[in-house]
Amino acid sequence: MTVKRPQAMQEFLDAITSAADRCVTDHNAKISLSKIREALQTPSKMSDEVGTQLPIRDSLEEVANPQCFHRPELRHLIETFLRLEPMLTWRRRSGDMSCASENFADGHANANIIGPGGIERRTDVWLGVTLLAPNVRYPDHSHPPEETYLVLSNGAFRHGDSEWFEPGIGGTFYNSPGIVHAMRSDSTPLLAFWLLWAGTK
Numbered sequence: 158m159t160v161k162r163p164q165a166m167q168e169f170l171d172a173i174t175s176a177a178d179r180c181v182t183d184h185n186a187k188i189s190l191s192k193i194r195e196a197l198q199t200p201s202k203m204s205d206e207v208g209t210q211l212p213i214r215d216s217l218e219e220v221a222n223p224q225c226f227h228r229p230e231l232r233h234l235i236e237t238f239l240r241l242e243p244m245l246t247w248r249r250r251s252g253d254m255s256c257a258s259e260n261f262a263d264g265h266a267n268a269n270i271i272g273p274g275g276i277e278r279r280t281d282v283w284l285g286v287t288l289l290a291p292n293v294r295y296p297d298h299s300h301p302p303e304e305t306y307l308v309l310s311n312g313a314f315r316h317g318d319s320e321w322f323e324p325g326i327g328g329t330f331y332n333s334p335g336i337v338h339a340m341r342s343d344s345t346p347l348l349a350f351w352l353l354w355a356g357t358k
């Protein structure tokens with residue numbers, strides 16, 4: 158049976174893979190992205206879950222204003238994301254909350270777009286988004302798949318033994334498998350996409 162993607166999903170995937178192509182500099186991230194791009198050529202089963210309301214919508218409205226993105230590929234990515242957003246199931250993180258700020262529970266939301274629990278269900282690619290309200294620190298966490306972040310806002314990140322660093326709008330970085338990592342917003346919301354390769358190749 159041929160699976161067809163909703164137009165909003167296909168346009169978003171085209172936009173994020175093209176933006177990542179332009180923004181990613183790390184060698185390992187480039188290899189990871191090429192595997193992700195190839196796998197995504199084949200659509201997978203769509204979830205029939207209905208989207209859920211985002212609890213921190215004011216933060217999304219503040220950070221995801223297409224007029225504020227000067228690079229055309231990032232502006233286009235935000236526009237396609239906003240069209241997809243009503244389909245998303247926004248969730249709170251569960252599990253270990255090491256080093257999270259006290260306001261974390263009410264100050265964040267994650268949505269899986271592709272992957273387990275995503276709109277498109279599959280195991281080889283996990284692609285999602287994290288939104289933090291201002292002044293929120295995400296817990297330290299890790300996972301077996303390698304991961305590339307594409308950052309669309311201000312905010313700081315750390316991984317492994319690194320200091321906090323600020324990739325900036327359109328900034329990217331690579332998390333090797335199992336590395337501990339975290340993020341925190343400043344006085345403005347944080348918005349970041351993450352693309353994980355969990356396939357066998």
Ligand SMILES: [Fe+2]
Nearest residue numbers: 300304338351
């Ligand atoms: Fe991660």
